[in-house]
Amino acid sequence: MSQDIEQYSDIIEQLKPVVGEPEFNQVLSQVASALPKPKRFLLKMELMRLAKPCKHAIDLRGHVDGECSPYEYEGITHHLDEVAVEVFERQIRSFGAYTLGVKETVTNTENNFRVMHQKQQQEDLKKKDAEASETEEPPVDLSEVFQANQVYFADYAQRSEERMNFSVAVEVFSEMEDALKAMTVDLSVRGLKIKLHKKHLFKTDERIMLFFRGLEKEYSLDKSEAIPYLITHIDRSRDEQRISLKRLFDKPTKTFDAFLERFIQGNKRRYKLNIDNTVDAILTKGYEQYYIPHFTSIPVYISQQNGQYVPRYALTNDTNQESIYFWADEQHHLRLGYLFPHQRIEALLKKPEGEQETYIYSFNHIKDGKSYYYSATLEELEANPKIKRAYLAYASRKASWRVYKLQLTDMNPEQCHQPLSLPDSVNDIVRRQNQPPAPRLMSRLKDLSHIALLTDITSDIGVKAYQKLKVERNMLVQLQTFAHPRNKPPENIGLYRFKYQNFRRETRFQLRTEVHITMGDLEFQGVTEDISPNGLRIELNNLYPASRHARLAITFPKLQAMTQKHVLKDIPYDVADISAERNVINLTAVTEEDAPSAKAFFEELIKNNRNKLKTDQIEEDIPGIGEAMRNIYAANLLNIPIFIKKEGVNFKPDAITTPKVENALIPLLNFKSHKGNMNLYPLYSAPGLQQDFIRNILRKLKTNSKPVMDELFIAFDPSQTEIQSAIQTQFADQFQSFNECRKFIAKALGAGRFYAIKIFIARTGRPDTELLRAEMNYVGAYASHRAKSLEEHLWSIAGVGDIVDVTDEVMLRHGFLKEHIIMNKMKAAPKEDEALPIS
Template sequence: MHNELSADLAPFKGIILSLVSYANHHKLDTLIEKLTPNVKHAVRFLIKMEIKRIAKPCTLVMDFRSMFSHCEPVQHNEQCHYLDKTSKKAFLQSVKQNQDNFCVYMYNELTEKAKHRYLTKQAKQGDEAQSIKSSLNIAVANAINLSNQNYFHEEPESFHSQYKVFTYDPLGMSDNGKRSLGITVTLTELSLNQCVLKSAINIPDIVNDELFLWFYQHDERLEFEPEITLAYKVIKQEQEHGHYIYQLSLANQNTKDMLSLLSRLQQQKHIANEPYRQKQVEPLIDSVMAKSHEQFLTSRINDIPLMCAKFTSGWRPDSGLYTQANKQLWQFFSQEDDLAPFSRLFGYEKLQQALDNNQSFDDYAYILKHQYADKTQYLIIWQQQLEQDNKARKLLQKHFLNGNYRYIRLTINAINALEDAYLPSAVASSMSSAMAFMNRPLCKATAKSLKAYNHLAVIADITELNNTLSIAEQLKVKEQPLHEVAAIKCSKEFVMPRLQRKSQMKKIRLDLNDARREERFDLALDVVVTRYGSQPCRIKGKTNNISSRGLSINLTKPLKYKAGENIALTLRVPDNICQPEKLISLDNQAYQLLGGSDTHLRLVINGLERKHQACQYLRKLIFHHLDDLKLSGAKANEIYGMSKALRNIYCLCRFLFTKTNANGISTHLP
């Protein structure tokens, strides 16, 4: 087998390898066209042929018994390969990812890796390595997973030190004295400025709300030995589940040396947890990659995916995904906003029986859309009827093939929409089991709507198959116009059944024009403009909507503004949206004017997010009350696109790395 690409195809080696797993995909031409927009058609054809060549089934047998002593026979497609344990695992995984096909590139990849392991083993034993030429020098072609299932559930290492607390400065005491007299506590939160400690007993005789905390006997993995003694002020004290909780703030009298040691200790914890953070980030990166490929495919879906549930009248579709690519098929089934034909399609008795028995359904049907006298008639012939009933064949020949018909395939499978939707990157329902949950608001309402979905249906238009097979010519159909002033008379079994009640099906649109950087939520908060530029003022107003980085406010009186000017606000923010009477005042918050009108202003924070008090507080407020806040500007039946998905991933990433406790102490996880 030739192992080098031609000079014409060498620049496209990466594209060819990345598309090997899509060699038999019906959208291969579209994928090549999108990845090579400025390439001639002839070159694209060569690229396609090269992909087909590399991905063609391989008839060669792999026998590694000459290299490894413990090889096992592995049967696949009437061939027996002899593979070592590592090769067997890689072979089965590759075949599974490639829809049970064994291809040329897989043969070369596994053979090359086996030879490399053999040579490495020989070199370690001191034998002279013998060169083994690979029959094909080709890089690994990895398929892109559209459904990211790379989870990470490990907890970060705590790297705890031992802690003792004193009501007086233990300076000058011996280690034995501090160990015997100090009160043993555990730290639940620790930052460079604050900490929260938990004690089994109430600390007695606290003078001037002052405590001294002794850090000693650190985790050996930190490679940190110095002991630390720091003075803290007690900010808050409470009892919880039989323990005493103390929230402490660093006192001013601490020496620079001790503060420097605390900083070094935190830094050592951060370095020690680097492997944890790398593992933690990988699923998020995979989510972004999966979302990018999902966006490309979702916007080009020609089929109509439908989420289905059991209603009182039987199994019916609840919602379907509408894209520009399946627009024509939608128009065939619907008249303006009337989506009843989708539900009427589910009136087939055998379909209902299959779903009642929790079985999958897969069948073909001819559907005729006959319009007459401002009315529409839908007729349907299922494949089984066509094969067994002569009346169906005559109806197809006389009316269907002369009219506006579609030949469709309807597949329905059982799913767990709620479970599948919580994938870090759920994809469009024609690819996976749930409709892009990450592109929807992250709240209980969304989860509740998904809970009822337990079946996924896909309508595929395969009418072109009829044209390819020349069905009309085979049946000798004579072209004649349908009678357009009356309904077609036929047996009742070929008429789509009427619905007992109006269809409640929803059309879900994919919005590709969403350019928001952050979500905005409708929330009215009292604000007072205290400074405009360098001039003090006092103008009251209310927020129209909020995000962590910006505000939209309405003022009670006009303010002549200039875009880009700085402005200072006082915000009255509830500690809990469900209890709006408890308000916290955030004074002199710095914002910058973006635009608006004299009484309506759009603002963005002025300064760093991590140092902006209102930004940090509003971010925490939004995150903890997603179920109670209404998304501003969101349309009811619309799934947002890539921007929304990435904002959700960003939101999860931010709160994955930043832990904020009930006392408002924000500390980055180690």
């Protein structure tokens, strides 16, 4: 690409998806409208060149800073590294085929040695020029670097009809003024938007009359017929205002209605439909589908029956299942309901809205092979001050010690239905997907009134803080106050999930059977968690001692006793994945010739026992209930999801979702943010290597890895003008001592406000475009370049995070009193020496 053309690389990237499309020239004129025609012609020629088919293999071995491996596409074997594969696939989606443009982009990635050398030369030259001119570049404004677009889950408007972008002169008669001139922005049969100068005064719910003067000139419309509208929304900018209007049908206008419907149907491809709401809906749903499978919290749905609050259902995913089944007793009965007695829910509801939360401290005790559970909320402990210290001291020394944040919000069963953003009239597929839920499903949901969100915030650093309390042996008998009696089991909580597309090649089946494992001279034992013809997941008795890709020999002693037909000894498997705790490994069967295999045995076992073996997913007893739970939770978020995109080799903030209820973190994230954005600077401002915490984590994580959690301390002084002075942060593990943590908190309180947050970071997979298919096809039909741009945006999302406010719990475990917590929320501050030990 020549230097003349290279300066327009951003425009070229926008136009790649529409090369060869019928609307290419039109889109080119729109996107490059500021350029003179000769430049536009050069851009067109360059794009046509880049779109030419290519048959040459790309071999990057020795040319990039990365390990290359074979990569086949349409019969051509390339040798690409991980970065190149990602760029290759992205460019293929843009061009729709392997073209010259794909090859050139792949051979010019940021980790290409040639590109790196050229950049270094350019930087050296700039440095010399800077030294020669003795001028310094202005410092980077860090308040601009970490801006993230603000989005809202479950907030996509459904249109009852198609709306067309169309500008035509209208005359407006209001209650206050006569004959104002305006222009339409878009229109439909039942509504439209107009723009006019902001000096004219209007108010919402005001009735106005419109004459379509621009249409009267071309069509046979009654010039004396005024069409009544109601103002629903006013958006004012510096010079103009845009007013959204809804048709009023209090007088018959059948002739005009029929004309307008014919006019829109006949011209919607010429003037383009307004699809902004559908584009927004697709993007929001894309964020939702990245977040729902990766949150670690447990949403529990509470029903209200006969004056009692009862936990009924929980929404599960692959990430929170471990926390859920932690509450399975020795007989595998789920005892999670112990945490949600009526009295706790009722106590939370008495708190002001936005403050309906608490912390639960729990542990279990095993005696004679039986599990005994204990739990207490912060308020329950404070009501028993003599027992509080003994409980925290003893419980925090148990391996089963857990600290949870419990949040409560109300909900509406009607939120289970989220129709498409498209009107029913588009096609039969859309009409079917817009159908309301079945009465049987709604009958299951009708008594649900609240969501109780349970988040495990236990950490090693937190445990050490609580263990500073001395165990008072004489008080241990008093802990029975917080014991859950075994003879009164809790309500059973039904588990449901909304399953996004399954990326596995085959179904896994739950089967626990003993295995013996050998790896060279090492021998260890384990139990299978699930099996398939081509893979296993094994829970080990000890920690896994080796790395991924190691080859193991697996023997199945109990399964071998069932068959003489198959040999199930020393079957080779490769390690595909290792859990963060290194006690669970995923294996894939070796497919090499002459290698012994258990595939035939497992195929036969599954075939003969299909009715007995459960798949490793929760089956729905009522179709759609998992989706209903997912929709309700998306509409009632309590924590703050963030989304990270990948640009080349860099990870950058992309979007953030905020709860609709009050959240204490909003003032912090709003600091130095643009309109419609929030500022994620606090997550990137820790000293040292931790400044790149998110990037470093995402580079290490795989798609199916558990989220990584860390705890961040934040000192916020909003009176400062520079963001670096206003926000000081440090991760919990960066402090050298307990007292150093306390000093940081006290100093933050003295200068402004203290926050502590848990950050959960996970690596995303590819988007489930099938769920977005109807809306994506609609956008593609009227603006294919926008559809491809949308898909490109969704594919760029590489990480998802969850931010949980744990300020109060951190202050309590560092010896600050309830009064200090209240003052912190009021932005008042105690003196450093007022902090006392946990009491």
